[in-house]
Amino acid sequence: MRLLRTVASYDLTVAIAHGKTFLGGASVWVAGDIDQARWLAAAIGKDSVVSWGLTERNHGADLLASEVTAVRTGTGWRLNGEKWLINNATRGDIICVLARTKAAGGPRGFSLFLVDKHSLPADRYRYCPKVRTHGIRGADISGIGFDDVDLPETALVGGAGEGIEIVLKALQLTRTACTALSLGATDHALRIVGDFVQERQLYGRQLVEFPRVRRIFGEVCAASLVIDAVSVVAGRSIQNLTEELSVVSAVSKAFVPTVAQEMIGKLGELLGARGFLTDVYAAGAFAKLDRDHRVVGIFDGSTVVNRNALIDQFANLSRAYHRGQVDEQGLSDTASLEHPSPDLDPKQLALLSKTGCSLIQSLPRAAEEVRDLAAGAGRIPQHVVHMVDELEEIVTDLHREMTAHRRLPQRVPAEAFELAERYEVCFAAASCLHLWLRSESAVANISHVRDSMLWLQACLTWTLTRLGAVSVADGGAGVYDALADAMTRLPDRPGTTAAPSRSEACFS
Ligand SMILES: Cc1cc2nc3c(=O)[nH]c(=O)nc-3n(C[C@H](O)[C@H](O)[C@H](O)COP(=O)(O)OP(=O)(O)OC[C@H]3O[C@@H](n4cnc5c(N)ncnc54)[C@H](O)[C@@H]3O)c2cc1C
Known part of the structure; x- marks a missing residue:
């Protein structure tokens, strides 16, 4: 917090843009397993930028209305949908995404996934353009859409259905x-x-x-x-x-x-x-x-x-x-x-x-x-x-x-x-x-x-x-x-x- 405050006391945009990696990683520090935490820590240590994809265009604070889905496949999960108004969605390397894993939703109907963008085929994800904002104009406030993105089982953060609680x-x-x-x-x-x-x-x-x-x-x-x-x-x-x-x-x-x-x-x-x-x-x-x-x-x-x-x-x-x-x-x-x-x-x-x-x-x-x-x-x-x-x-x-x-x-x-x-x-x-x-x-x-x-x-x-x-x-x-x-x-x-x-x- 002292570090964040010091950076913010010179340029708040810089603090928000870089502080986002802490927000993106927080779910893993709270609920990820040790291998996941080590992997993420090593990536951040090598300057990877992590973002947090919770909000969607039609749902702000109401996370239980989220429409991005992750469906089980034989080997892992398939991710579909769009997260929008996300800090570093475009510039970031890794994104922690909240997705609906039960069609009916509810408090146990969502899960979190750590998505390494570098591991995805280029035609399976797309960016929403940077949104022009009143302040923090230097920050990358944009969005990301997933089209049948296959994720390994190891991408799941915590247990299936625990997404809302972890968030x-x-x-x-x-x-x-x-x-x-x-x-x-x-x-x-x-x-x-x-x-x-x-x-x-x-x-x-x-x-x-x-x-x-x-x-x-x-x-x-x-x-x-x-x-x-x-x-x-x-x-x-x-x-x-x-x-x-x-x-x-x-x-x-x-x-x-x-x-x-x-x-x-x-x-x-x-x-x-x-x-x-x-x-x-x-x-x-x-x-x-x-x-x-x-x-x-x-x-x-x-x-x-x-x-x-x-x-x-x-x-x-x-x-x-x-x-x-x-x-x-x-x-x-x-x-x-x-x-x-x-x-x-x-x-x-x-x-x-x-x-x-x-x-x-x-x-x-x-x-x-x-x-x-x-x-x-x-x-x-x-x-x-x-x-x-x-x-x-x-x-x-x-x-x-x-x-x-x-x-x-x-x-x-x-x-x-x-x-x-x-x-x-x-x-x-x-x-x-x-x-x-x-x-x-x-x-x-x-x-x-x-x-x-x-x-x-x-x-x-x-x-x-x-x-x-x-x-x-x-x-x-x-x-x-x-x-x-x-x-x-x-x-x-x-x-x-x-x-x-x-x-x-x-x-x-
Ligand atoms: C610059 C910027 C960066 C962002 N970065 C990220 C990011 O990195 N990741 C991410 O997931 N999201 C991000 N967001 C999205 C942000 O978290 C949402 O904007 C926020 O959740 C609020 O959503 P909303 O503005 O769509 O408002 P809504 O949730 O639709 O709310 C509309 C109005 O209803 C009020 N309201 C909401 N709930 C209640 C309630 N319970 N009782 C009474 N009134 C209520 C609100 O105060 C507001 O006035 C970012 C947004 C901005 C502007």
Whole structure:
């Protein structure tokens, strides 16, 4: 994820185009046998590009409607049909394809196949032309059609009929990884705009000295700390809270790209005309990253699809919250940044989390810890304690509403999506709180904010404001201004030094 984020912080198209190989391979890492995994790893090691063929022209998120078929032959499988809107369908070497293997379809009616294009007769497959896109124009977004393609038995990934289950588990890894794309894009945007607000002189002053500019920049910096925390917690949950990843991946994939896009919008406003022009400032990089980033909330499960996946788990989540169920060890390992994560055991991945979400379910205990710290050493300001108290109330009320929600498959009420959205923000606040409690020194050292209390206040202020809390002191003004100062160079302010690169200002 760090690698993906770093590449994305220079060019999101490059990150998406190359990151696709991870998405294409994920099903094999989750369910392939060891020979298949070794073969694929060796191919990737020799620069093979792997793509993932799930979507079809007439069916987007609705994978159970897929029409591409694979029928058993005496020696293997025969593949027919077209996959469309596929990243690297044309340029790629290998594609992992979801195909209907039972005419009636259904959850056990689809299977996955690893198709090595170099092994196919040239007249058995064809490409759909590259689709022109709003952003990521350099990426190969195209399609591929198969006409009676014979595949060996060894092409099957996992068991026959397990395709949907494997895809849903692999998506838990890839959706989490997608948050790194958004972080890279916002690192890039903050770098461009951070430089601009310091360089640009208006009415004889630096732009960042205008109170409104400083406030907006500080607020966006606070949002960047929050999405950073969510992405770090989600990434570390892959190995440490694997069984809960169905919740964590859905929440982080819905939340991080949404907030990142909002941040880009606000930063674009600060750039003024230069956010719109394609070659006047920073080679038009801002307009490009803005266009490029829009796709992150669409592919690999759109924001709505991820919220729907969360809503499906409301009943489990509210039961687990009221029981106070927490995987203490997994949670502590996730939030302790110094703790090395173990290898992933893909067998632990589950379609639904039986234990809910430890991060949120342990919030009452985390709040208690904050109150104890405040009472003991007294180094936690009282208004921070009030914010944490209110967060706990909000989370408890939210679970009450989630308990009252009645699930109607295929007819999910619109209100449920609002609850899902609030759950994401609560998850974000809880991520920040747990990271601060378990890794305060790492937060202070790694983030450019340096002052870990400012870090916590900024994160709580941003999340609680979004939750409509009343405990946010002065609407967050003081915190956002202090954060803007910490993250920009203001020559006339004592104690400030050279501007850091904005990517240094983040966890990774
Ligand atoms: C640049 C790009 C690259 C892509 N790369 C790949 C790739 O490599 N491999 C691949 O398989 N696919 C890829 N896709 C396809 C992508 O995964 C689909 O676009 C995605 O699944 C959404 O499908 P759709 O846009 O056709 O929308 P649909 O699924 O048809 O949805 C239409 C609308 O309905 C909403 N909606 C969907 N489900 C629900 C629900 N349950 N409740 C409420 N509203 C809902 C959606 O949010 C959307 O607004 C790519 C797409 C793009 C744009």
